Amino acid sequence: LNAVLEVGNISETVEVVAGADVVNATNAELSNTVTPRQVKELPINGRNPLNLLNLIAGANPTSSSINGQRTSSVNYTRDGLNVQDNFIRNGFVSDQPTVDDTGEFTVITQNAGAEYGTGSTQVVLVTPRGGSDFHGNVFEFNRNSKFTANTFLNNWNGVPRAFLNRNQFGGTINGPSVIPHFGE
Numbered sequence: 096l097n098a099v100l101e102v103g104n105i106s107e108t109v110e111v112v113a114g115a116d117v118v119n120a121t122n123a124e125l126s127n128t129v130t131p132r133q134v135k136e137l138p139i140n141g142r143n144p145l146n147l148l149n150l151i152a153g154a155n156p157t158s159s160s161i162n163g164q165r166t167s168s169v170n171y172t173r174d175g176l177n178v179q180d181n182f183i184r185n186g187f188v189s190d191q192p193t194v195d196d197t198g199e200f201t202v203i204t205q206n207a208g209a210e211y212g213t214g215s216t217q218v219v220l221v222t223p224r225g226g227s228d229f230h231g232n233v234f235e236f237n238r239n240s241k242f243t244a245n246t247f248l249n250n251w252n253g254v255p256r257a258f259l260n261r262n263q264f265g266g267t268i269n270g271p272s273v274i275p276h277f278g279e
Contacts, residue, residue: 125205127151131198131223142236142263144197148218151202161216162204170214174222177212195232195267198223229270236263 134144148154153162160166171179173192203217211217240259249256 122208123206124203124208126201126203128201129199134194134197134199139194140238142193142195142234144192144194144200144220145218147200148202151204153204161202164215168214169216169218170212171218171220172211173220178220192220193265196222225269225271227271229268231266231268233266234264237261 129144129147129150133147137147139146148161149156151161155161155163158166161169169179170177198221200221201217201219203211203219205215207215207217211219238259238261240256243256243259245254245256248254
């Protein structure tokens with residue numbers, strides 16, 4: 096059986112879509128940004144977005160260090176202002192952020208510019224942008240031992256789950272800033 100193959104019509108379409116830069120060509124810093132979507136949608140214990148620091152490459156959640164450095168070498172800023180305890184410098188942020196007042200944050204782990212201040216690692220928090228309308232939310236955050244799993248060793252030894260019932264209630268409201276105008 097002699098099969099005859101005919102040349103068909105060949106057409107190829109290449110579509111290029113702009114995306115995130117693979118290589119940072121503007122400066123020498125090494126950074127990672129946690130996006131507003133990640134801050135809002137990832138499950139976070141205690142509604143503190145700084146718990147997402149554990150997602151950054153080089154972060155060690157057991158010692159709270161980044162790239163093996165001491166916690167005192169991390170500098171926390173919010174909208175360009177220093178928000179950490181500069182006396183203790185152990186990663187304690189006196190202005191505890193929540194998922195409602197943090198739009199996104201960037202962690203610069205190497206070669207941070209001079210505009211960021213001291214510290215070999217920079218955590219730059221940014222508040223969400225405002226709008227022209229009033230809006231808000233109300234929340235209840237509940238952690239209950241009825242919905243948690245027991246640890247492997249507790250199961251092995253027949254120890255029941257530890258009791259936990261934590262409720263966080265709160266809400267936010269924000270809107271346009273109104274600056275009073277007096278006189279002409």
